[in-house]
Amino acid sequence: MWSRTHFSGALAFLAAAVTAPALPAWLVSLATIAFANAFVVLGLVILWRAGLVPFGQALFYAIGAYSVALIGRYTGLRDAFLMLAVAAASAGIVAFLGGYLLARYRDIFFAMLSLAMSMILYGVLVKTQTLGSTDGFHVETPTFLGYAPRGQALNLAIFWLVLGLSAVAALLVRLYFRSVAGMLAVPVRDNEIRLEFLGISVTRLIHLKLVISGVLAGTGGALAAFAIAHVDPNMAYWTTSGGFVFVTILAGTSSVAAAFVGSFVFELVRSIAVDILPGAWQIILGSVLLLTILFLPEGLGSVFSRFKRRTPVVAP
Amino acid sequence: MSTILAVRDLEKAFGSVVAARNISLDIPPQQTVGIIGANGAGKTTFVNMITGHIEPSKGSIHFEDKDITGLPSRTIARLGISRSFQVAQIFASLTVHENLCAAAAIARSKVGILACALRPLHSPRTIDDADAVIELFQIVRYRDAPAASLPQGARKLLDIAMAVSGWPRLLLLDEPTSGISIEEKFGIMDVVMSALKSRKITILFVEHDMEIVARFADRVLAFYDGTVIADGTPTAVLADPQVQAFISGTKAKSGLQRSAVHA
Numbered sequence: 353m354w355s356r357t358h359f360s361g362a363l364a365f366l367a368a369a370v371t372a373p374a375l376p377a378w379l380v381s382l383a384t385i386a387f388a389n390a391f392v393v394l395g396l397v398i399l400w401r402a403g404l405v406p407f408g409q410a411l412f413y414a415i416g417a418y419s420v421a422l423i424g425r426y427t428g429l430r431d432a433f434l435m436l437a438v439a440a441a442s443a444g445i446v447a448f449l450g451g452y453l454l455a456r457y458r459d460i461f462f463a464m465l466s467l468a469m470s471m472i473l474y475g476v477l478v479k480t481q482t483l484g485s486t487d488g489f490h491v492e493t494p495t496f497l498g499y500a501p502r503g504q505a506l507n508l509a510i511f512w513l514v515l516g517l518s519a520v521a522a523l524l525v526r527l528y529f530r531s532v533a534g535m536l537a538v539p540v541r542d543n544e545i546r547l548e549f550l551g552i553s554v555t556r557l558i559h560l561k562l563v564i565s566g567v568l569a570g571t572g573g574a575l576a577a578f579a580i581a582h583v584d585p586n587m588a589y590w591t592t593s594g595g596f597v598f599v600t601i602l603a604g605t606s607s608v609a610a611a612f613v614g615s616f617v618f619e620l621v622r623s624i625a626v627d628i629l630p631g632a633w634q635i636i637l638g639s640v641l642l643l644t645i646l647f648l649p650e651g652l653g654s655v656f657s658r659f660k661r662r663t664p665v666v667a668p
Numbered sequence: 669m670s671t672i673l674a675v676r677d678l679e680k681a682f683g684s685v686v687a688a689r690n691i692s693l694d695i696p697p698q699q700t701v702g703i704i705g706a707n708g709a710g711k712t713t714f715v716n717m718i719t720g721h722i723e724p725s726k727g728s729i730h731f732e733d734k735d736i737t738g739l740p741s742r743t744i745a746r747l748g749i750s751r752s753f754q755v756a757q758i759f760a761s762l763t764v765h766e767n768l769c770a771a772a773a774i775a776r777s778k779v780g781i782l783a784c785a786l787r788p789l790h791s792p793r794t795i796d797d798a799d800a801v802i803e804l805f806q807i808v809r810y811r812d813a814p815a816a817s818l819p820q821g822a823r824k825l826l827d828i829a830m831a832v833s834g835w836p837r838l839l840l841l842d843e844p845t846s847g848i849s850i851e852e853k854f855g856i857m858d859v860v861m862s863a864l865k866s867r868k869i870t871i872l873f874v875e876h877d878m879e880i881v882a883r884f885a886d887r888v889l890a891f892y893d894g895t896v897i898a899d900g901t902p903t904a905v906l907a908d909p910q911v912q913a914f915i916s917g918t919k920a921k922s923g924l925q926r927s928a929v930h931a
Contacts, residue, residue, distance in 0.1 A: 527788075530788045531786060531789060532784040532788070533784035534785065535770065536784075536789075538762060541761070542758075542760050545753075545757050546757040546758065546830065548745075549742070549750070550770075550771050550775070550830065550834065551742045551743075551774055551775065552742060552774045553742055553781070557784075559781070560782070560785060
């Protein structure tokens with residue numbers, strides 16, 4: 353089942369993996385953060401397709417990041433894969449529990465309830481002196497199945513880890529989009545009554561989507577914690593959640609690849625904007641969002657799919 | 669099994685308003701039952717109670733000897749009772765074929781949500797199921813049209829086709845011809861009834877047009893003030909003086925005369 357999308361995805365993956373050691377260090381760390389954040393965006397896309405926009409996805413991002421940091425602080429465990437598994441599971445469990453409440457709400461109520469949950473965590477983190485309060489604390493250097501690199505080798509190892517997991521996540525989410533539960537996203541948005549009378553629970557469908565997006569966001573947060581080597585309560589703050597919503601609008605919800613491209617473009621634009629206008633970079637970022645909504649309302653992903661749709665017409 | 673649906677002393681009260689009361693009846697398999705009554709007589713309340721959309725205040729509903737009183741609609745759908753709606757309930761952003769693939773995939777998947785995440789929606793079987801239903805309801809020319817663009821008649825047919833996708837044994841049609849022009853009504857009902865009968869489905873349909881009732885029903889239930897005031901063959905029920913006074917009015921008389929020609 354190797355489609356052209358798989359092929360171009362694999363090509364981009366290999367190109368990024370092979371060229372990484374030759375790329376400037378700033379670009380590698382930018383791509384690492386961008387792809388780590390793309391995990392959160394993938395989760396947002398899953399919910400967005402069903403018409404749900406969470407304004408508090410940073411909750412799961414922060415849980416993933418703090419899980420990694422806490423393991424480093426209180427245990428001797430240093431293996432990146434084990435820490436990731438714990439981080440993803442913690443975020444998934446919180447999403448599962450919170451899902452019992454969240455899955456019952458829609459539209460602005462869903463968005464605000466998710467925001468409220470993330471702000472509770474933010475408040476707790478800010479008030480907890482042992483976790484560094486607003487300053488946060490340091491994340492221990494991870495090892496990779498026994499391999500313990502330092503300096504730029506560590507940055508490269510983290511980049512490859514993020515890249516490899518991105519490929520796995522992209523394949524799995526793509527499979528999910530084709531599954532019964534994944535394909536029923538548009539029906540959830542269109543007509544919940546019909547779904548219930550066809551014999552499926554809309555609440556449970558949304559609950560499942562919440563858990564998947566929570567696990568993705570937790571993984572993204574853990575990867576970001578490795579990359580930044582520091583966690584702080586801002587990772588749970590509403591502007592962080594808003595940033596993910598921003599990237600999802602920029603990327604669009606039409607494809608899995610768009611989440612990664614969109615996240616990369618966002619980080620690139622942000623770092624260029626900070627360079628040009630250090631005090632007012634938000635003006636540039638805001639203008640980019642405005643232009644996206646005006647000219648690419650379905651996001652960057654719609655550019656690929658438009659191109660894809662045009663090609664078969666040429667060759668009958 | 670001589671009874672597919674057994675209803676006993678069904679009652680529904682919304683606060684002090686009693687929307688349905690003292691409803692008791694038995695429906696044998698493969699009967700086609702027309703439900704008539706003025707607006708507010710309790711027809712839709714009755715349909716909503718059978719399909720689990722609202723819970724009865726009193727009484728019991730047995731389907732194939734199983735007590736289904738108060739079960740949620742999705743559980744009742746899984747047991748074999750399906751319904752269509754007065755206002756067609758479809759997935760407007762999808763094409764007709766995609767609508768029916770979704771319905772077929774849900775019917776074929778297990779109840780567990782996790783199982784739904786592990787199976788592709790477009791399998792050869794769901795695609796075949798969808799095409800079979802499209803052919804059955806004669807909407808082949810709309811197969812790849814977006815459901816939002818369908819004319820009213822095709823929209824109603826799609827709604828019923830989706831209800832049939834799960835191979836129900838009992839189907840409740842809430843005003844299948846509402847919103848359809850008089851010229852189209854009989855054609856559409858012919859398509860629906862022959863499709864349902866080919867699948868041996870027991871049918872309960874709510875209908876305002878007495879001509880349609882007389883033409884398609886084996887049996888008629890007349891609702892008035894929340895309860896059944898007449899139950900019998902179309903000819904007998906439509907000739908009932910109470911039914912003529914409360915429900916059909918003068919219009920039924922001409923309807924009856926014309927239906928005599930059909931019979």
